[in-house]
Amino acid sequence: MEEFEEKKYDVLVIGAGGAGIRAAIAASDEGATVGMVSKSLLGKAHTVMAEGGAAAALGNTDKRDNWKAHFRDTIRGGKYLNNWKMAKIHAEQAPERIMELEKWGAVFDRTKDGKINQRNFGGHRFPRLAHVGDRTGLEIIRTVQDKVIHQKNVDILMECTVVKILTENNQAIGALAYYRNNGKLVSIQAKSIIMATGGIGKAYRVTSNSWEYTGDGHSLAYLAGADLQDMEFIQFHPTGMVWPPSVKGTLVTEGVRGEGGILLNNKNERFMFNYIPEAFAAETAKNEKEANDWLKGVKGAMRPPELLTRDVVAKAIMNEVKEGRGSPHGGVFLDIANRQPPEYIKKKLPSMYHQFKELGDLDITSEPMEVGPTTHYMMGGIRVDAETGASTLKGMYAAGEAAAGLHGANRLGGNSLSDLLVFGKIAGSSAATFALNSKERAINKDDLNKAMNEALDSFNKDRKENPYHLHKELQDIMEDHAGIVRNEEELTKGIEKLKELGKRVENAKAFGNRAYNPSWHLCLDLKNMIVTSLAVTEAAKERRESRGGHTRLDYPDYDSELGMLNIIIRKSPDGINVIRSNKEIMPDELYEFVHKEAI
Amino acid sequence: MKRKVIIQRGEESDFFMHEFEIDGGPGMVVLDAVHQIQANDAPDLAVRWNCKAGKCGSCSAEVNGKPKLMCMCRMSDYDESEPIVIKPMKAFPVIKDLVNDVSWNYEVNKKILPYQHPDTDDPRMMQEDVDRVQEFRKCIECFLCQDVCHVIRDSDMKSEYAGPRFLMRNAMLEMHPLDQGDRLETLKEDNGIGLCNITRCCTDVCPENIAITDNAIIPMKERIVDEYYDPLKWIWKKLTG
Numbered sequence: 001m002e003e004f005e006e007k008k009y010d011v012l013v014i015g016a017g018g019a020g021i022r023a024a025i026a027a028s029d030e031g032a033t034v035g036m037v038s039k040s041l042l043g044k045a046h047t048v049m050a051e052g053g054a055a056a057a058l059g060n061t062d063k064r065d066n067w068k069a070h071f072r073d074t075i076r077g078g079k080y081l082n083n084w085k086m087a088k089i090h091a092e093q094a095p096e097r098i099m100e101l102e103k104w105g106a107v108f109d110r111t112k113d114g115k116i117n118q119r120n121f122g123g124h125r126f127p128r129l130a131h132v133g134d135r136t137g138l139e140i141i142r143t144v145q146d147k148v149i150h151q152k153n154v155d156i157l158m159e160c161t162v163v164k165i166l167t168e169n170n171q172a173i174g175a176l177a178y179y180r181n182n183g184k185l186v187s188i189q190a191k192s193i194i195m196a197t198g199g200i201g202k203a204y205r206v207t208s209n210s211w212e213y214t215g216d217g218h219s220l221a222y223l224a225g226a227d228l229q230d231m232e233f234i235q236f237h238p239t240g241m242v243w244p245p246s247v248k249g250t251l252v253t254e255g256v257r258g259e260g261g262i263l264l265n266n267k268n269e270r271f272m273f274n275y276i277p278e279a280f281a282a283e284t285a286k287n288e289k290e291a292n293d294w295l296k297g298v299k300g301a302m303r304p305p306e307l308l309t310r311d312v313v314a315k316a317i318m319n320e321v322k323e324g325r326g327s328p329h330g331g332v333f334l335d336i337a338n339r340q341p342p343e344y345i346k347k348k349l350p351s352m353y354h355q356f357k358e359l360g361d362l363d364i365t366s367e368p369m370e371v372g373p374t375t376h377y378m379m380g381g382i383r384v385d386a387e388t389g390a391s392t393l394k395g396m397y398a399a400g401e402a403a404a405g406l407h408g409a410n411r412l413g414g415n416s417l418s419d420l421l422v423f424g425k426i427a428g429s430s431a432a433t434f435a436l437n438s439k440e441r442a443i444n445k446d447d448l449n450k451a452m453n454e455a456l457d458s459f460n461k462d463r464k465e466n467p468y469h470l471h472k473e474l475q476d477i478m479e480d481h482a483g484i485v486r487n488e489e490e491l492t493k494g495i496e497k498l499k500e501l502g503k504r505v506e507n508a509k510a511f512g513n514r515a516y517n518p519s520w521h522l523c524l525d526l527k528n529m530i531v532t533s534l535a536v537t538e539a540a541k542e543r544r545e546s547r548g549g550h551t552r553l554d555y556p557d558y559d560s561e562l563g564m565l566n567i568i569i570r571k572s573p574d575g576i577n578v579i580r581s582n583k584e585i586m587p588d589e590l591y592e593f594v595h596k597e598a599i
Numbered sequence: 600m601k602r603k604v605i606i607q608r609g610e611e612s613d614f615f616m617h618e619f620e621i622d623g624g625p626g627m628v629v630l631d632a633v634h635q636i637q638a639n640d641a642p643d644l645a646v647r648w649n650c651k652a653g654k655c656g657s658c659s660a661e662v663n664g665k666p667k668l669m670c671m672c673r674m675s676d677y678d679e680s681e682p683i684v685i686k687p688m689k690a691f692p693v694i695k696d697l698v699n700d701v702s703w704n705y706e707v708n709k710k711i712l713p714y715q716h717p718d719t720d721d722p723r724m725m726q727e728d729v730d731r732v733q734e735f736r737k738c739i740e741c742f743l744c745q746d747v748c749h750v751i752r753d754s755d756m757k758s759e760y761a762g763p764r765f766l767m768r769n770a771m772l773e774m775h776p777l778d779q780g781d782r783l784e785t786l787k788e789d790n791g792i793g794l795c796n797i798t799r800c801c802t803d804v805c806p807e808n809i810a811i812t813d814n815a816i817i818p819m820k821e822r823i824v825d826e827y828y829d830p831l832k833w834i835w836k837k838l839t840g
Binding site: 040041042043044045046048049102103104105107109110113114115117132133135137138139142146147149150158181210211212243244245246247250251350351354355358359360466467468469472510511512513515516517518519520 | 610624625626627628631637638639642643644645646647648649650651652653654655656657671673694695696698700701702705708709713714716722723724725726729732733736737739740772775778
């Protein structure tokens with residue numbers, strides 16, 4: 001049998017971004033011993049890239065804001081597909097979670113009276129995003145990072161990747177992982193496991209996501225027997241960089257529009273006025289004058305259409321490009337230079353200024369940027385219980401981007417950072433409570449041995465395929481067949497191609513030895529990306545309507561029946577099972593509030 | 600356009616220089632070149648990276664002898680006729696190829712007294728009072744300042760010196776308007792702030808353009824002088840015990 005290290009915790013947290021760290025803090029506060037596995041160095045997780053802010057109805061900048069307004073915006077932005085209980089819990093608890101960060105040393109931008117300042121963002125009725133310039137994610141991860149390292153009984157395994165969830169009688173009881181630096185294997189026994197692994201963006205060619213986003217949690221949970229939900233809903237962020245090729249897809253924060261930035265086509269038209277959905281018309285400016293008044297703070301003026309939800313803006317940009325009104329490099333123009341003074345731009349959007357200056361030879365205080373849609377966020381994920389974060393597999397919990405439900409068919413900007421704080425804490429506390437009331441279950445040696453052999457099989461001499469080239473092929477398939485616009489034929493072809501590629505991935509070869517070997521890491525990540533990509537395409541095929549981030553050319557409208565359903569992806573002996581599941585119905589009082597024309 | 604790239608490879612202490620040829624393109628950064636080499640010529644080439652947008656501070660290395668983030672380093676900034684030479688950071692042990700063992704930094708951080716919140720339900724801070732603190736909080740922990748600091752790089756005094764990144768972290772906490780902690784003694788004793796002789800090498804390499812020396816380290820040195828080396832204060836302390 002292969003050599004391995006053994007570890008044992010009450011709670012194992014997989015992932016060390018905002019959700020994972022917040023969960024580890026909560027589990028430790030409950031008195032559990034915690035192991036937290038981080039694929040990267042601590043503090044480098046994807047949370048660090050979040051820019052615009054964390055949404056919480058603090059009411060510091062506009063006193064009219066409250067949890068119900070935040071709840072309403074979240075549901076409307078999610079195109080009514082959200083788990084209403086999660087949306088309610090999130091809106092209610094987000095302010096407390098943000099205030100708590102301040103107690104741990106976070107330093108948000110301030111209002112004139114010394115409170116946490118809040119900025120406008122797409123789909124939020126009131127200025128709601130607590131922020132630090134355009135580096136809010138960094139502030140949040142650094143704050144929870146410096147908190148967790150002083151927590152009791154938290155063991156942090158850096159640069160460590162989980163390759164398998166081990167189960168016994170349909171219960172998660174541990175995991176097999178490897179250390180990236182030396183390739184040594186580690187078996188981790190735990191009474192409960194929290195999946196906080198983030199998203200799946202690396203399955204796409206144009207993405208704002210880092211290499212870590214290979215859908216590990218989605219795939220590991222699915223293979224262990226947990227349900228996935230809403231996998232068809234991927235957010236294509238409207239504004240990624242389009243030029244130069246090296247940075248295509250890199251995020252341009254929505255904060256640019258929140259601070260007054262406007263979108264223009266090559267005819268210098270503010271085209272978003274042509275794309276205002278009926279349901280949002282009452283809360284959107286009718287013309288440029290009203291939008292400009294809003295920016296000046298004139299009472300009663302409604303928000304500019306650039307701040308419609310991301311799904312709407314992304315599709316509008318795509319359409320402008322398709323109809324020949326795009327910018328030279330296949331995007332549209334985003335102009336802040338003519339809207340705010342240079343010093344203000346540098347103060348409020350410093351990393352955007354820096355990013356375009358260094359990587360695009362462009363000064364955003366004097367010229368417009370070129371932007372286009374980029375794969376950004378996974379709304380779908382592991383199906384969880386709203387109150388506890390428990391998955392459908394006993395002993396497994398999920399939080400943050402890896403979990404489904406809160407965002408429905410489209411996430412509002414700023415709701416991700418608050419999501420991971422609120423549901424990270426909930427999952428951490430309930431996983432700890434579950435663990436402290438459970439008895440130990442030893443990992444079966446045969447299961448472990450099998451998992452180890454699978455992980456090391458990438459080094460098998462008979463394997464031939466270059467994993468980097470397979471990865472590129474996968475990205476092309478997902479971009480072409482399950483991208484921003486979809487149809488039955490393309491999805492069906494995509495599924496076939498993914499299945500073929502899946503067989504070749506079994507032949508992906510790790511070159512060299514086990515010490516810090518990215519080719520091996522990619523062989524293992526590819527397996528997860530194939531599973532996740534298949535889940536995405538199967539779910540996208542099943543949902544024959546257009547809603548939020550999921551756009552079907554062959555079914556361009558809402559389908560009221562499908563609007564009441566979640567698509568569930570479940571492992572079965574014959575492969576992927578695609579199941580329709582009824583959504584929970586919102587209480588009348590909340591339903592009426594959500595459907596009010598304007599508040 | 601073809602470009603020559605030379606990368607230091609190998610594990611622990613067994614190193615060699617490996618030359619590659621890559622296809623350059625518009626806007627290409629050094630990290631793109633490394634990825635191209637990985638995909639086509641050296642699949643096991645080790646490199647640490649995450650965001651590729653200058654936000655996470657993972658891809659620190661020395662490009663033509665200068666500490667840089669590879670993702671923010673344009674190929675077009677270098678002479679086309681000369682090869683680009685990439686090595687891992689010098690001040691830290693090498694795990695493999697371009698990947699350093701930076702765990703020492705995490706140990707130093709853990710020993711710093713964390714933020715101490717006052718007993719209040721309504722914490723208020725004015726923007727002008729947090730501007731400086733926010734400047735320090737921009738730090739992405741790329742550890743390039745640690746790499747370039749001669750106290751670490753040349754003298755390897757890691758056991759008695761925290762390095763610019765963590766002297767600045769102390770300064771950030773000390774200047775935080777609400778913090779109740781006192782770190783001056785540990786700054787002087789454990790973190791060895793006296794070893795810094797203000798050559799500003801750290802400030803020069805900071806990808807976030809933080810004025811580490813002038814805004815963080817010098818003010819802390821001054822506070823320590825006031826606290827421990829002010830003759831009047833010293834006499835007063837002696838008298839009052």
